[in-house]
Amino acid sequence: xxxxxxxxxxxxxxxxxxxxxxxxxxxxxxxxxxxxxxxxxxxxxxxxxxxxxxxxxxxxxxxxxxxxxxxxxxxxxxxxxxxxxxxxxxxxxxxxxxxxxxxxxxxxxxxxxxxxxxxxxxxxxxxxxxxxxxxxxxxxxxxxxxxxxxxxxxxxxxxxxxxxxxxxxxxxxxxxxxxxxxxxxxxxxxxxxxxxxxxxxxxxxxxxxxxxxxxxxxxxxxxxxxxxxxxxxxxxxxxxxxxxxxxxxxxxxxxxxxxxxxxxxxxxxxxxxxxxxxxxxxxxxxxxxxxxxxxxxx
Ligand code: GDP
Numbered sequence: 001x002x003x004x005x006x007x008x009x010x011x012x013x014x015x016x017x018x019x020x021x022x023x024x025x026x027x028x029x030x031x032x033x034x035x036x037x038x039x040x041x042x043x044x045x046x047x048x049x050x051x052x053x054x055x056x057x058x059x060x061x062x063x064x065x066x067x068x069x070x071x072x073x074x075x076x077x078x079x080x081x082x083x084x085x086x087x088x089x090x091x092x093x094x095x096x097x098x099x100x101x102x103x104x105x106x107x108x109x110x111x112x113x114x115x116x117x118x119x120x121x122x123x124x125x126x127x128x129x130x131x132x133x134x135x136x137x138x139x140x141x142x143x144x145x146x147x148x149x150x151x152x153x154x155x156x157x158x159x160x161x162x163x164x165x166x167x168x169x170x171x172x173x174x175x176x177x178x179x180x181x182x183x184x185x186x187x188x189x190x191x192x193x194x195x196x197x198x199x200x201x202x203x204x205x206x207x208x209x210x211x212x213x214x215x216x217x218x219x220x221x222x223x224x225x226x227x228x229x230x231x232x233x234x235x236x237x238x239x240x241x242x243x244x245x246x247x248x249x250x251x252x253x254x255x256x257x258x259x260x261x262x263x264x265x266x267x268x269x270x271x272x273x274x275x276x277x278x279x280x281x282x283x284x285x286x287x288x289x290x291x292x293x294x295x296x297x298x
Pocket of ligand 1: 104105106107108109110111112113140143250251252253275276277278279283
């Protein structure tokens with residue numbers, strides 16, 4: 001929790017900077033409302049949230065004094081309302097293995113997040129297997145293999161340049177034989193070539209679906225929160241190339257752009273399963289909308 005509040009300090013400070021001078025005036029007027037709306041947009045919270053806060057203030061404080069405390073209270077309140085419906089941990093059904101496809105651009109924190117999820121599931125008493133499906137990057141295969149060894153979980157990995165769908169198929173077969181609860185499949189994150197990426201993800205999906213029509217049971221998109229608006233466009237692209245079922249936001253420690261999470265929730269309504277607050281294996285947190293709202297609003 002401290003990690004979250006510490007991590008989002010820069011986000012709330014940025015919001016505070018953008019709001020400087022907008023409260024404490026004798027009476028809240030239309031121009032100040034415009035400026036507050038603008039400040040919220042500049043703070044990455046998104047136009048819809050900016051409008052909500054504006055409307056609340058116009059209703060409750062117009063022509064009255066607006067204090068910083070009141071303003072931050074309204075922001076926290078509205079943010080929590082938007083975040084609450086999307087806060088959903090991953091849910092497991094009867095399927096064995098439950099297959100989680102993890103997608104996202106290179107550098108977003110995909111590999112690290114897979115390891116963090118694996119650790120969390122292990123702690124819940126579930127058996128986990130990994131599949132190194134990012135066959136385009138030898139480094140990704142290597143990195144995931146190191147995590148698997150550290151965690152003591154089996155991994156199915158092929159050679160660089162190998163067929164990712166074939167690997168995923170093999171992984172499910174092995175996971176089934178071993179009675180594994182959860183199989184986490186890494187994928188390549190090459191957004192540069194959208195058609196190829198789409199084809200590859202579609203092929204993995206087809207192959208998995210042959211073994212179990214409901215598989216993959218989750219398609220989790222990993223997003224780097226420090227990239228702000230860029231992360232929003234990644235959601236747009238990935239929801240077009242894959243049937244994304246939920247999000248994990250990484251690097252919320254020390255990011256000034258944590259507000260994007262609110263804009264993302266409002267614009268796409270996708271479940272947020274967890275957040276990354278550091279590079280270590282235990283730095284994955286469940287997504288708590290009330291804490292998050294307060295950390296952002298400051
Ligand atoms: P991938 O290319 O998407 O697989 O990304 P990696 O998992 O290799 O992560 C890229 C970099 O981001 C690494 O240096 C990670 O340690 C770092 N990283 C991942 N998640 C987080 C996080 O939540 N917070 C911070 N500060 N760094 C992270």
